[in-house]
Amino acid sequence: MRIQFPENLIWGAATAAFQIEGAPDADGKAPSIWDRFTVRPGRVQDGSHAGVACDHYRRYAEDLDLMAALGLGAYRFSISWPRVVSGPDRRVNRRGLAFYDRLVDGLLERGIRPFATLYHWDLPWFEEQRGGWEARSTVWRFADYAEVVARRLGDRVKHWVTINEPLTVVAAGYVSGDHAPGRRNPLMAFRVAHHLLMAHGAALERLRGLVPDARVGPALNLFPVIPRRRGDVRLAERIDALANRLFADPILAGRYPTPVRRLLSVFNWTLRPGDLDLIGQPVDFVGVNHYSRIIIERSRLPWLGFRLARSPDPKAVHTDMVWEIYPRSFLDTLTWLRERYHNPPVYITENGAAFADRVEPDGSVRDEARRDYLEAYLFMLRKAMDAGSDIRGYFVWSLLDNFEWALGLSKRFGLVHVDYASLKRTPKSSAHWYASVCRTGGFDLPEPMYRSLLATALDDSLDLIEEHELARAKS
Numbered sequence: 001m002r003i004q005f006p007e008n009l010i011w012g013a014a015t016a017a018f019q020i021e022g023a024p025d026a027d028g029k030a031p032s033i034w035d036r037f038t039v040r041p042g043r044v045q046d047g048s049h050a051g052v053a054c055d056h057y058r059r060y061a062e063d064l065d066l067m068a069a070l071g072l073g074a075y076r077f078s079i080s081w082p083r084v085v086s087g088p089d090r091r092v093n094r095r096g097l098a099f100y101d102r103l104v105d106g107l108l109e110r111g112i113r114p115f116a117t118l119y120h121w122d123l124p125w126f127e128e129q130r131g132g133w134e135a136r137s138t139v140w141r142f143a144d145y146a147e148v149v150a151r152r153l154g155d156r157v158k159h160w161v162t163i164n165e166p167l168t169v170v171a172a173g174y175v176s177g178d179h180a181p182g183r184r185n186p187l188m189a190f191r192v193a194h195h196l197l198m199a200h201g202a203a204l205e206r207l208r209g210l211v212p213d214a215r216v217g218p219a220l221n222l223f224p225v226i227p228r229r230r231g232d233v234r235l236a237e238r239i240d241a242l243a244n245r246l247f248a249d250p251i252l253a254g255r256y257p258t259p260v261r262r263l264l265s266v267f268n269w270t271l272r273p274g275d276l277d278l279i280g281q282p283v284d285f286v287g288v289n290h291y292s293r294i295i296i297e298r299s300r301l302p303w304l305g306f307r308l309a310r311s312p313d314p315k316a317v318h319t320d321m322v323w324e325i326y327p328r329s330f331l332d333t334l335t336w337l338r339e340r341y342h343n344p345p346v347y348i349t350e351n352g353a354a355f356a357d358r359v360e361p362d363g364s365v366r367d368e369a370r371r372d373y374l375e376a377y378l379f380m381l382r383k384a385m386d387a388g389s390d391i392r393g394y395f396v397w398s399l400l401d402n403f404e405w406a407l408g409l410s411k412r413f414g415l416v417h418v419d420y421a422s423l424k425r426t427p428k429s430s431a432h433w434y435a436s437v438c439r440t441g442g443f444d445l446p447e448p449m450y451r452s453l454l455a456t457a458l459d460d461s462l463d464l465i466e467e468h469e470l471a472r473a474k475s
Contacts, residue, residue: 001450003375003382004442010113010393011438012074013067013415014350016120016164018050019402021080023057027095030082032122033132034405037180048408054400055423057099062425064106066416067399070431071438074113076349076395077103078120078164081127085145088126097152104156115347115395116153117161117219118146118203121169121180121405128181133169133192143202147210154211161287161349162203165221166196166247175304178406190263194271197250201278219287219349220247224332228297228309235306239296252341254280285392286337287349290377291321293329319373320354320411327376328456334384334391345390351377352397354404354411357428365417365428374430375445378437379453396434400425 018034025031038049056063067075083096100116107114119142127138146162163169172179174189204216222244227236241257249257254276299307310316317325330351337346353373357365374396385391401414409420415431418424437443445453 001445001447002442003379003445005382005385007441009391009441010074010347011434011441012072012076012113012115012393012395013070013399013434014076014115014395014397015056015078015399015402016117017078017080017083018053018120018122019398019404020054020056020400021083022050022052022055024051026057027083027099028086028093029080029096030086030093031125032080032082033125033128033180034122036125036128037182040182043182044406044408046408046410048403048410050403052420052423053403054418056400059423060099060103061106063400064103064110064112066425066427067107067112068110070415070427070435072112073438074115074159074393074395075107075399076115076117076161078117078122078161079149080122081119081142081145082122082124084148085124088130090141090144092148097148100149100153104153108156113159114153114157115159115161115349116149116157117164118142118149119162119199120164121173123180132181133173133195134188136195136198139195139198139202142199143206146203147206150207150210150214154207154214158211158214159347160207160211160214160216161219162200162207162216163196164219164287164349165289166193166200166218167221167243169196171243172406190260193246194275197247197279198275200251201281204281204283205278215284217283217285217287217347218247218251219289220244220251221289221291221350222248222333222337223290224293224329224336226293226295228295228312232296232298232306235298236296239306248286248337248341250276250279251283252280252286252344283344285345285347286341287347288333288337289350289397290330290333290348291319291351291353292323292326293332295324320356321407323353325353325373325376327380327453328459330377331380331384331457334381334389335387338384338387338389343388343390345392347393347395348381348391349395350397351394352413354413357401357412357417359417359419359426363426365426367428367430370415370428370430371433372449374434375443375449376453378443379445379450380457383457 086093170193174183177184207214225236225240227233241259245257295309296306297309311324355369398413401412401418404411417426
């Protein structure tokens, strides 16, 4: 069965600076919170670090040629704040900025549209020393950095992502402590969330002032929150508010969700006049990062009151990240976004899967599991579009195997295999398949798989989703 997409849909791939660039002190780059975090013993699961990663900083031309060979229509990359601004005196590092000049020019020379992300988690260490995202002043210094980048690249880059996954910054950086800066302070988490939202708005304002034809939006990781038991429906609704709607509501509706407003007097932060006006400025698109759903159940964990539960499906399959492969969650997420926020334009800024890929004796990497994953999720994307969702583009995560944050080099998301010893790049079988998708705008789905996915897409009674959505609608 042929699954075909509109001709104007943009097909791309995505990466992040810290995960691929390496060269942590080259050409005047300052250290980031992640440079400092990853050298602390026990912080990275496999003991690796990102000092080399994919060495993209030095091998970017090779990677650009790979993108061209894959037929990518666009490439989403992030700009490293500490590579561009090298000290607390706001000194611009022109050598670091020149790297992104060369990268953007190389993309355009190959007919690939650049999508630039301003913040993908690598806060300069000197900013962390001045309070980091806990300090309101960081909002305005981020806006100054955005202005520097816009003045240099805005004549060529027209699509901008302000902040990538603010939820992950807050949850992993300030609640669990698994990510930089490694805090475990839920009392501070909402202050950090508010400042990230303000930084989004402040950067958007600067970009619009300098690049009138810019298209600007955030990249939010969104997912259904499913109660494991019927008695946990209200709990799931609260977690949804504290995860998805904590960021989507202020940006797209100009207000915080009710459960968050109730916490204002409890948690240590203050909402000032004008803040929500800054945050809630109209965006040109919403970037959606999506991998799976989460299933929750009640627990006695301090502060949280819930824990993640395993899928109730005994046949559930998981990626190497132990994330359930559940394509229906993609459709549910996009339906929720369309119905709750009046169908904003959407780019899928991340979607993909990590698997334990193996290099065969002949040097090839055959990753049929990744192709199966992408086919299933793209089927659900097509169903969302059929229902009216305004989808403008799709970026697979990721172009390259890379440094997966606190998990180090142990998880491989790439279409292209990277040998971390030799840094040799080898396109996997999924890369050749995705090149065909980019070229033709579609793919052929085996009939049994099509029927199974269609049945899943049409089933409204799965895992308490219907009951949960009713609770959501009343909030």
